[in-house]
Amino acid sequence: MSVKCWSKVVARTIAGAIASAAAAASVPTAALAQVPSAQPPSSQPRSFSIPPQPLADGLTAFGRQSGLQVSVDAALVRGQSTAGVSGTLTPVEALNTLLAGTGIVYRFVNATTVTLERPAGAGGAAAPGTLQLDPVRVQGNTPPPQAEIGNLPPVYAGGQVARGGKAGLLGNRDYMDMPFSETVYTDQYIQSQQARTLTDVLAGDPTVRLGWPNGNVFDDRVMIRGILVQNPNYGLGGVYGIVPNQVDTTGIERVEVFRGPTAFLNGALPSAVGGTINLVPKRATDRPITQVAALYLSDAQFGGTADVGRRFGPDNALGVRANATYTNGETSVNNQTAERLSLTLGLDYRGDDTRIDADIGFQKRNIGGFQGGMFLAAGVQLPAPPNARNSSYQPWERLQTDDLYGALRFEHDITPGLTGFIKVGGRRTNTMSVFMNQNIVNYNGNTTVLSAGQYRSMAEVLSAEVGARATFRTGPVKHEAALVGDYLKTMNYSLNNPLAIASSSNIYNPTFIAAPMLTGLNASTPLTSDSLYTSIGVVDTLSFAEDRVQIIGGARLQRLQTANYLPSGLPANGADQAVVSPSVSFVVKPTKEVMVYGNYIQALQQGPTAGAGLTNAGQTFPPFVTNQFELGVKLDFGSFGATLSAFQITMPSSYTDFTTNTLVTDGQQRNRGLEFVAFGEPLPGLKFLGGFTLLDAKLTSTAGGLNNGNTAVGTAPFQVAAGLDWDTPYVKGLGISGRVVYNGQVFLNPANTQSAPPWTRIDAGVRYTFERADGKPLTLRANVTNLFDANYWVATTSFFAQNQPRTFMLSLTADF
Missing domain, CATH: 2.170.130.10 (TonB-dependent receptor, plug domain)
Known part of the structure; x- marks a missing residue:
C-alpha cells in the first residue's frame, strides 16, 4: 500500500474502533460506589500528588497541598493506609479518594478545617454534617499495572x-x-x-x-x-x-x-x-470540561483557545476531548507576522479488559518575515548581536506549513498479567518557504547572500508498534517483561528553486529589497529520500527485595534501510544496515528516599540529514552505532525530588562546512557530562524547578588529527535554568513566578576559532484566580519572556539566529 494512503486507512480504522468501542460500552461493568458529597466554602480545584503510604502521612500531605487544617485522633488512623490521590481535584474529591476503603467519616468544621471521626456504629454516632465514605470504593475499568x-x-x-x-x-x-x-x-x-x-x-x-x-x-x-x-x-x-x-x-x-x-x-x-x-494527549475526565481562553501576545497577536471534554455510557467508558487554538497578528519582531491554527480530537474507550485511544490533529502555520539561520564566513569573528526586535530578514521571507496527523492505540488484557497492544499512526506535512540565508562577512555586521530560494517539501510517515507486556513471578523474583516490534516508514519529497539574489546588507542597518518573482517556478516535489526502520526488542525487569533491587536487561534487533534520490528521480545512494543492540541497567534503593541507577545502551542510529539551504539539502548520511554509559542518583522526599546523573556518549561528528555550504561528517564526538534536575514544593505554596548541565564534548579521530581535542560544534560547557513559582498566602488566588536561564559559550566551527558568547535571560509571570458567583474559576495570567530585553545569539549548530525579544503574553481563562 502506498504511504500516501495512510490518512484514509487510519481514518477508517479509527472510525471502526470507536464504533466498536461504543457498542462495547453498553456492556455493564463494575460501577463506582456512590460517595456522598459535602462542599466546603471553597470548591476550587487544586493539584494533588499523594502517593500510596500510611494514612497519617497521606493526611499530612493532603493538608499541605489543599491548604486545609486536618484534625484527627492518631488512634483513628493508626495502622491504616491509603492508595493515594493525584490530579487536579477539589479538596472534597481528593479527600474522598484519599479515605476510600477506610470507612472513616469527615466533616467540615469551617471553611478551612476538616475533622475526621469514627463512623456511626463504631464507638458512637457520627456528628451532624459528617460524611461517611463507603467501606470499599469499587471502580470499574481499572487497567492492570502493565497497561499504558x-x-x-x-x-x-x-x-x-x-x-x-x-x-x-x-x-x-x-x-x-x-x-x-x-x-x-x-x-x-x-x-x-x-x-x-x-x-x-x-x-x-x-x-x-x-x-x-x-x-x-x-x-x-x-x-x-x-x-x-x-x-x-x-x-x-x-x-x-x-x-x-x-x-x-x-x-x-x-x-x-x-x-x-x-x-x-x-x-x-x-x-x-x-x-x-x-x-501525552489530553483525555476526557470524569468531570465534564468546558474551558475557553482569550489570548494576547505582543506586539499585536490575538486569539483564543477552547477545551471541551465529556464522558459517556455506563461507567463513563467512552470519552471525547476536543481542543482548538487560533492566533494571528504581528509578533514582537519587526516586520514579522504569525498565524497559527491547531485542532485536535482525542477519543478513548475504557472497557473491563480492552482500552482504545485515538487522536487526530490538524495544524497550519503562516509566518511572514520568518527568521531562518545566519552563517559566518570563514575567519570572521562573530559580531555583537543586534537588537532582537530589529530583524535583518526580508519582510517577504515566508514559511507556510500544514500538518495532518493521527494515531490509534489498542490494548487488550489477555490474562490478568498479560496485555497485548497495537499502535499505528501517520503524518503528512506540506512545507513551503521563501528564504534568503545571510552570510556575515566581517565584524562590522555586513552580510552577503549565501543562498536564496523557494523550498517546497512534503513528508509522509507511517509508524506502527505491536507487542505484549507481562508481569509474573518466579519464586521471590518479580518479572516485568515485554516483546515489541516497531515499524517506521518515511518518504521525503522536496525541491529547492534557487533564486538569483545579489544583495549586500548589514545586521544593524538592514537593506530591504523588493520581493523576488516566484511565478514560473517548478512546483513539483520529487522524492528525495526514502527510509524504513524496523526493529524487534525484548526486555525483562527482575525485581528483588520488594522492588528495592531491580535489574533490567534486553536487546533490540534494528535494521535501517535508506535511499537518496537525484532530482531526476534516479537513485543516488543508500544504505542497508542491521545490528543487535544490547542494553542493561539497574536500580538499587538503599532507602525509600534514595535510588541509585546505572545503564548501558548501544544503538544503531541514522546519519544526519542536510537541511534546507545547504547544497546537499535532503541528503541522509549512512547509519552509525552509538554507545552510552550512565550512572545516577535520585531523591524523593515526598515534597521535593532530584536527579543527579553522569553520562558518556560516543557518536560520529557532523557540521556545516561554510566554504562549501555543505553538511559533512568528520571523526567522532565524545560527550561526557553531569546533569542535575530538582523539582517539587519544598515549602507550602513555593514550587521549584531547575538544575544545571556540565558538558565536556570533544572531537576525536578527526581527519589528520587536525581538530582532535577540540570542543564539538554547537555544544555549551555549562547551562543552568532555575524557576520559582509561589502561591502567595497573603492574597488568595495570587501567584507569581520567575525564571533565570544561562547558556555558556558555543563554538561555531570544528577548529574552535569562531564562537557565540554566553548569555543570560530572565522571565517572569503573575496570575490571579478567583471564583465567579457560580463557583467556577476565572484565571488571569500575565507572563513576559526576556524581561530585561537582552540581546544574544542562539547557536546549537554551525549556524545561529537572533534571540526572541521581550515578549508579553496575556490570557484570561474561564471554566464553565
Whole structure:
C-alpha cells in the first residue's frame, strides 16, 4: 500500500474502533460506589500528588497541598493506609479518594478545617454534617499495572512535573523505578507558563538547549546532552515520527523529556542519540470540561483557545476531548507576522479488559518575515548581536506549513498479567518557504547572500508498534517483561528553486529589497529520500527485595534501510544496515528516599540529514552505532525530588562546512557530562524547578588529527535554568513566578576559532484566580519572556539566529 494512503486507512480504522468501542460500552461493568458529597466554602480545584503510604502521612500531605487544617485522633488512623490521590481535584474529591476503603467519616468544621471521626456504629454516632465514605470504593475499568492506556503516573508535589512517564518498551514507570533520566511536564506547568509551543515548554529545562529562539521557525530542534534532536524523533502517545515539525501545545496533557539514546526503548528512529520527547494527549475526565481562553501576545497577536471534554455510557467508558487554538497578528519582531491554527480530537474507550485511544490533529502555520539561520564566513569573528526586535530578514521571507496527523492505540488484557497492544499512526506535512540565508562577512555586521530560494517539501510517515507486556513471578523474583516490534516508514519529497539574489546588507542597518518573482517556478516535489526502520526488542525487569533491587536487561534487533534520490528521480545512494543492540541497567534503593541507577545502551542510529539551504539539502548520511554509559542518583522526599546523573556518549561528528555550504561528517564526538534536575514544593505554596548541565564534548579521530581535542560544534560547557513559582498566602488566588536561564559559550566551527558568547535571560509571570458567583474559576495570567530585553545569539549548530525579544503574553481563562 502506498504511504500516501495512510490518512484514509487510519481514518477508517479509527472510525471502526470507536464504533466498536461504543457498542462495547453498553456492556455493564463494575460501577463506582456512590460517595456522598459535602462542599466546603471553597470548591476550587487544586493539584494533588499523594502517593500510596500510611494514612497519617497521606493526611499530612493532603493538608499541605489543599491548604486545609486536618484534625484527627492518631488512634483513628493508626495502622491504616491509603492508595493515594493525584490530579487536579477539589479538596472534597481528593479527600474522598484519599479515605476510600477506610470507612472513616469527615466533616467540615469551617471553611478551612476538616475533622475526621469514627463512623456511626463504631464507638458512637457520627456528628451532624459528617460524611461517611463507603467501606470499599469499587471502580470499574481499572487497567492492570502493565497497561499504558489509562495508567498515567500521578503528578508530583507542586503539580509542575509528574512522578514518572513512558520509557519505551518498559511502559509507564515511576521515576524512582526508572534507570534513566526523564522529566515530565504537566498541563498545570504548561498553562502557568502560557506555553503555546513545545519551545515554550522546554525553555526552562536545565538539560535542554533550544535550537531556535521562538515558535515561528522551521521546527522544534533542541540539544540534549550536546546532541541535536529534531521532530522526527518526537512521539505522540508513544507513536514516534508523527509529530508536526513545529509542535503546538493544543491538546497536549504532558511533555515527557527523555535524556540519552532511546533506540533500545523506542525502536529505530532517525536520530535519537541525545534523547526523545513524547507528547501525552489530553483525555476526557470524569468531570465534564468546558474551558475557553482569550489570548494576547505582543506586539499585536490575538486569539483564543477552547477545551471541551465529556464522558459517556455506563461507567463513563467512552470519552471525547476536543481542543482548538487560533492566533494571528504581528509578533514582537519587526516586520514579522504569525498565524497559527491547531485542532485536535482525542477519543478513548475504557472497557473491563480492552482500552482504545485515538487522536487526530490538524495544524497550519503562516509566518511572514520568518527568521531562518545566519552563517559566518570563514575567519570572521562573530559580531555583537543586534537588537532582537530589529530583524535583518526580508519582510517577504515566508514559511507556510500544514500538518495532518493521527494515531490509534489498542490494548487488550489477555490474562490478568498479560496485555497485548497495537499502535499505528501517520503524518503528512506540506512545507513551503521563501528564504534568503545571510552570510556575515566581517565584524562590522555586513552580510552577503549565501543562498536564496523557494523550498517546497512534503513528508509522509507511517509508524506502527505491536507487542505484549507481562508481569509474573518466579519464586521471590518479580518479572516485568515485554516483546515489541516497531515499524517506521518515511518518504521525503522536496525541491529547492534557487533564486538569483545579489544583495549586500548589514545586521544593524538592514537593506530591504523588493520581493523576488516566484511565478514560473517548478512546483513539483520529487522524492528525495526514502527510509524504513524496523526493529524487534525484548526486555525483562527482575525485581528483588520488594522492588528495592531491580535489574533490567534486553536487546533490540534494528535494521535501517535508506535511499537518496537525484532530482531526476534516479537513485543516488543508500544504505542497508542491521545490528543487535544490547542494553542493561539497574536500580538499587538503599532507602525509600534514595535510588541509585546505572545503564548501558548501544544503538544503531541514522546519519544526519542536510537541511534546507545547504547544497546537499535532503541528503541522509549512512547509519552509525552509538554507545552510552550512565550512572545516577535520585531523591524523593515526598515534597521535593532530584536527579543527579553522569553520562558518556560516543557518536560520529557532523557540521556545516561554510566554504562549501555543505553538511559533512568528520571523526567522532565524545560527550561526557553531569546533569542535575530538582523539582517539587519544598515549602507550602513555593514550587521549584531547575538544575544545571556540565558538558565536556570533544572531537576525536578527526581527519589528520587536525581538530582532535577540540570542543564539538554547537555544544555549551555549562547551562543552568532555575524557576520559582509561589502561591502567595497573603492574597488568595495570587501567584507569581520567575525564571533565570544561562547558556555558556558555543563554538561555531570544528577548529574552535569562531564562537557565540554566553548569555543570560530572565522571565517572569503573575496570575490571579478567583471564583465567579457560580463557583467556577476565572484565571488571569500575565507572563513576559526576556524581561530585561537582552540581546544574544542562539547557536546549537554551525549556524545561529537572533534571540526572541521581550515578549508579553496575556490570557484570561474561564471554566464553565
